[in-house]
Amino acid sequence: MKKLLIYTAGVLLLMGNNGCKKFLNQVPDDRLTFDQMYERKSTVDQALANIYSTLPDQNYDRSASGLGNIGPWTAASDEADYTLPNFTESVNTGAWDATTGQVNYHWQNYYRGIQAASSFMANVTRCTDCNIGGIDIINRYYNEAKALRAIYYYYLIRQYGPVVLLGNDPIASDAPLEAISKPRSSMDECVDYIVSELDAVIAKLPATPQASEDYGHINASVAEAYKIKTLLTAARPLFNGNTDYAALKNSDGKQLINQTYSVAKWTRLATAAKAFLNNPNYANYALYTVSSVPTSNPVTPNTPFNRAFIATRDVFLNGWNSEIIFGRGGDVTFYQYSLAPNHNGATGGDKGGSFLSPSQQLVDAYFTANGLPIENDPTYSASGTSNYQAPDPNDQGTPRSISNMYVNREPRFYANITYSGRKWINTSSNIVTSFEFNGNAGKSAISNTDYSKTGYTSRKHLTVAGWSAGRSIFTMIRLAEIYLDYIEALQESNPSDPDILIYLNRIRSRAGIPVYGSGGIAVPSNMRDAIRRERRVELAFELDRYFYTREWKIAETTDTQIRGLNITQNAPGFYTPVVIENRVFQKKHYLWPIPNGEIQKVPVIVQNTGW
Incomplete structure (x- = not known):
């Protein structure tokens, strides 16, 4: 009988350092066959959960690029530093390259998730009891897996830039290397593929959770939110007419990052974000507010x-x-x-x-x-x-x-x-x-x-x-982020649009600070900077800042040092800010390198600029 195995994805993972792994470690390989895995809903649920497990888990933030598929996004940004040694130290000192194990860690994990999703989609129709309750679970699960596959490509492109698109069919475990060797697709092709895949599932999934067991599953609003995130990455300067990557081409001369700036990318993003915000099916999403403060003794003024x-x-x-669009459950x-x-x-x-x-x-x-x-x-x-x-x-x-x-x-x-x-x-x-x-x-x-x-x-x-x-979840996407994405897109495509102030002020109002304009404080003359400042504090410690500074190409300025207080002294000397850490950031660091082992196995994959 054919055992159910999860193979590392195609050429990129099939030949990876870890070889193949059991699909579900908790199921002995002499008890479950490939056919059996997809016969019953109970094991189909496990197979789908296995795909979801590739989502990054912020709980393991301090074990960056070692556990939970979470990268060094917090402490390799200018938000913070970790005292506990971890991979962020290598990133911050420039002591990493294409041969570093952590570089391969994320590449393999995401392609493993992509391959698992493709295999699931190809076989979930085998389930004999999935739809007994009158709900079309098969199609729902199929589209969740399809969305997850697109989402994993999104995580890859924001980290590595243009990647290899494997296609929609699962890669056979015995496929010869020469049959599955593929070059990198262009960034525009990657973005269009991700967006088209997400668009395809939006109409086929519930708009929002319909029951308690739906929370944590991909639904239409989650798929749309990831579409917006993908378009945001595509519109920002790192991938929008960035001439620093003029030489980044496949061996046939194909340009991987478009060299012409396009305001249309910002317009596309603004359109997608506005569609989300105006969608009546998402009307229950709202910025989280409270009408009163917790009781205390002495009483906390209800201001x-x-x-x-x-x-x-x-x-x-x-x-x-009401604000949470997507989150991940588990230990925190x-x-x-x-x-x-x-x-x-x-x-x-x-x-x-x-x-x-x-x-x-x-x-x-x-x-x-x-x-x-x-x-x-x-x-x-x-x-x-x-x-x-x-x-x-x-x-x-x-x-x-x-x-x-x-x-x-x-x-x-x-x-x-x-x-x-x-x-x-x-x-x-x-x-x-x-x-x-x-x-x-x-x-x-x-x-x-x-x-x-x-x-x-x-x-x-x-x-x-x-x-x-x-607590129940780690927040991954919330409504305030959609607001900020929307106003950033408007500022770059149509800076006179009144929605900029409307949505920016909604965030400030919930945050308890004066709004800009009538009844508040003066509208900033530099609105791009105002949006940038608001985003920095609103999304602090939400894995955003690392990518913001890179996608806006400002990390060479922002990520050169970390300052803090003088912890070797008591007051008053303690309160004198000092440089805690000088950091190394070079142009090549805007993107991670493609793992060297993958390039050695598949020479048609070209390395990122500078690596």
């Missing part, structure tokens, strides 16, 4: 500022709320441990690793409570201290002396950043965190790497019961 703080915090904690505590400070003498969820250290650049990027950048607000001061009442419901009635850097900042700042003098997030704890050298989370008493490099830790995605308490 717009405090409501904005709760909303921008809990949108990531309150499960599948591995990630949350990195966020919790290593509080001396604490236990359980109050004592973490302090690994994920936000940069001073990110801290400075948050607006003031007046809705202004810190450099434009005359009320802001980086020196001295003041007594300040933070919006935390577990810390009311106790203004604390903190650095003026943290006084009167916007609600998202308090929702995302743990700083010295802040009450710890756990509502059952009385800890006030200090990252000063001799503080309760300071470096002085820590002999290993369990301290913050920058004098901050992140608290975005962190439950209010400490790191050891779980």
Whole structure:
């Protein structure tokens, strides 16, 4: 009998270093045949879950390019650094190349997912009991797999640029190398293929989840959201008329990245985003807000500022709320441990690793409570201290002396950043965190790497019961991101469109800061910069910034160093920002190299420029 195997995809993975692997490790290979796998819904469900497992899992962020198919997107950007050693150190020092194992890790994983999806699509009709309940499960699962295959191509192109399109049929495990050797398709061809595949499934899948078991599955709104993300990557300067890649051609002279800038790519994106936002089937999506703040003693004032703080915090904690388009379930505590400070003498969820250290650049990027950048607000001061009442419901009635850097900042700042003098997030704890050298989370008493490099830790995605308490999902796509994609596209294609201010102000209003224009503050003269600033803070720690700086070709400026506080001193010297890490970023780093082993096996695959 023919055993069911998941083969590494085609020429790119079939001959990979890991060879072939069992499709489902939990099923012994002498108990399940290929035909049996697709006969019953129970095993079909397992096969589909196997395809979904390729989706990147942010829970493993600190094990970048080693677990969970998650890359070094957080700490190889200017958002943060990890104290715990991982692959981001290699990226940030330039000590990686086409032979590095992590380069191959993502390439193989995504092509493995693509091949698994193609095999599933070719065989799911064998199922004998999938449609017994009156629901066309076969076609639904078929289209979910088709969408996932397109989504994995999207993840590949934003990391490696133009890739090899394998076609719609699964690659036979015994196909000869010469029969399946293919060159890279152009970037435009890759984008058009992904978009066409997603368009094909949108009309065939439910618009949104119809029942509790549908959450976490691909539906039409998720497919449309990934279409928008694909078009965004295609429209930005990295792939839109980038002459730095003039020499990136296949051996037959085929240009892989179009050398002519096209505003039509921005228009295409704007059209797709507007269609999403105007789709009546998606009318239940809305920015997450709250009408009141949690009860506390002393009472937390039910002010717009405090409501904005709760909303921008809990949108990531309150499960599948109105803003969440797509998310991934499973464990989150591995990630949350990195966020919790290593509080001396604490236990359980109050004592973490302090690994994920936000940069001073990110801290400075948050607006003031007046809705202004810190450099434009005359009320802001980086020196001295003041007594300040933070919006935390577990810390009311106790203004604390903190650095003026943290006084009167916007609600998202308090929702995302743990700083010295802040009450710890756990509502059952009385800890006030200090990252000063001799503080309760300071470096002085820590002999290993369990301290913050920058004098901050992140608290975005962190439950209010400490790191050891779980939550239902990791958010992957939410409505605010669609808003930001839409207004970015409009700014580049039709900058006079009034929707720019409308949707930008919706984000600012939910964030609890003054809107631009009537009744608020002056409309920025540089709207591109205003959109960029808003995106940076709204999507911080959501795996966006790394790709933003690369796709906009600004990483050579933004990604050269990480600044933080002087963790070797107590106050006042502690509050003097210093360079924590100098980084190496060269032009070639805008794209990852194609794994060297793949090029050796298939010489028709050309390497990315500079590698």
